[in-house]
Amino acid sequence: MSGPTLFLIAGEPSGDALGARLMAAAKRLTGGSVRFVGIGGEKMAAEGLQSLFPMGELTLFGIFELLPHLPNLIRRIDQTVAEILRIRPDAVVGIDSPGFTLRVAKKVKAARAGIPLIHYVAPTVWAWKPRRAAKYAAIYDHLLAILPFEPPYFEREGLPCSFVGHSVVESGAGAGDAARFRAQHGLTEGDRLVAVLPGSRRGEVTRLLPVFRETLERLTSTHQSLVVVVPTVATVRDRVAVELAGWPLRTILVEGDPAKYDAFAAAEVALAASGTVALELALARLPAVVAYRLNPVTVALYRRLIRVKYVNLVNLMLDRMLVPELLQEDCRPDRLAVELGRLLDDPAARQAQIDGVAEVAGWLGQGGTPPSERAARVILDVIERHRDGTAGGP
Template identity: 85%
Template sequence: MTLIDTADDGPTLFLIAGEPSGDALGARLMAAARNLTGDKVRFVGIGGEKMIAEGLVSLFPMGELTLFGVFELLPHLPNLIRRIDQTVSEITRLRPDAVVGIDSPGFTVRVARKVRAASPDIPLIHYVAPTVWAWKPKRAAKYAAIYDHLLAVLPFEPPYFLREGLPCTFVGHSVVEGGAGKGDGTRFRERHGLAPTDRVVAMLPGSRKGEVSRLLPDFRATLEVLRPTHPDLVAVVPTVATVRDRVAAAVADWPVRTLLLEGDADKYDAFDAAEAALAASGTVALELALAGLPTVIAYRLNPVTVALYRRLIRVKYVNLVNLMLDRMLVPELLQQDCRPDRLAAELGRLLDEPEARQMQIDGVAEVARWLGQGGTPPSERAARTILDVIADHRPNDRQAGEQRP
């Protein structure tokens, strides 16, 4: 497939997303860029349903890049290499005003490296800085050798790249553009027939099969410990399609009334109705922070995996809220500490001690501001930065203009 030629009345952005989270980021970025340019912008590249709905002409289905793990990847490796070469060829033919890789470094970095060698005057931008603060710090220098600009989603990330000479702009985390912090607890209680005395706790065991299998038994046992002293507890369990059946089977015999939820709207309403949460480590911790919901973080991995990670990981905390604050605000109970008695003690403290609840609420409010809540949307900051990078490169482009087809 050959994409349409570049626009004459505005910039052309070649966007590359390789997984659903990147597709969502890309779609928001596209909407913001259209708004900033008065709809005088064209999008080509690789993306999923959300980006296509925003007007992307996709070179091939994004699903071909959504591969996880070495064993899943190996059978597809020849096609992946072919798609990398196809993408580079199309970029060098189109000569877009900028190439923006959205996360998915396994594909986007390889494409960028080849484009840099073939067409060094095309601006290369990467959206979502690699977590060099957590592991593999040498990636900062690798990115500096390839890219013209980096868009960071966490406020403490830019210095890691600036010291390598790579311009890096903090734009904010896209989680603030979701519905966390905008839920309606009253609506949730009415929809699910909850009594005024019912005390809601959100239980979030993760979205991967391994996570829910390891954590759900501990979550159930935690409720068993709490039930005698908290007889009015109602557990709400947001889940996703990939693990829904597994979660539904596990919560069917939980010791308190349990509501299985699907969809973001019900989840965010539940956050507003809840008094506390017990959650697997992950992006959901940021959603809970934006919702101002006091939380306990739990996680358990295979001991061999943990032993390997401990040799590589360079951070003190697993929760991004704690990392940003550089202190243990949100309790983290990991591995051998992830036990029902410990989980129940921490969750019970949040339910019973107003001071403990307020301390978390105040702390996560600061994190929410850092992430961009209440300010310019991250997608708009990202789009504006990309347009600025294009503007900065245009004087150089004029010198090379006669060489363009």
């Protein structure tokens, strides 16, 4: 099969990374004949995507964070649907960000355009809102799952679902160069590096960085040689830089995956916002403390719906609290300082995390066929089946 056109939609940095790897894999599998259109960020742009509009407009989270931007979001949904119907691609692939991608897919479905609709990253129906499985089955033609236990939730609703593995295993998170990082930034043998990751959304940075700052201030009295490295992304870099300007200890701001993974290799511990980065830290074998805060009203609504004990996927898959999680009212400098200090001072505690995450890395697909290649093969197969007029998927 030659020359398929894929309309890809990513709404946040983690989806941009997934989309970029998917694009690279699809180019390899088609000999470069595949064409891409849609919405993405800087990584997808590097693979050849010219975004319909800046992906940053979609990087929103939480009910009250979303409301002020709702009119523009509705306008962008309609613009995206109109472009899909104009181009008539061989498939539309929404990458996570269901607040946007699901609404686009629903409108394309209603238009009876006959375009295969695929979603990459299954919604966590095992954690909350189990009815979403039926909702997705009514709209999509195929679903790509990143966790091995997810397909049955959707297949029982009649939606073909393929486990492709978690693309984070392709990130290179475990291949950083500690010596290079320390040399580049003039770190001495005595400097103890702490990686601080406040998230990739503006709201996350605003809520978490002040808490993280006070946490580290509490540790400086007993850990005088601490140096902080803060990996960030373009969408929030300026805001992070302003926040770091007043910190009372040395900080290093880096951007881009190679620098981030070098920082992981050089660091002893990490303090991170909950999210995909927690898996990157696991793959890098970097012991961490995970923290998160949301608007209290948003959290009150979520807590009525959540059905799992943990937010960190490492803890979920192990069914135990390996990586400390301090969320919402527990996301306090005093609590965070205790947990981070324990990892800094106790080599056995650090090693326990390292040993535990190795098992999870295997479950996520590390060491097998790259997840992006598996995902690309499924998408191309769905397109071929659609062209042949056959139903279902692999």
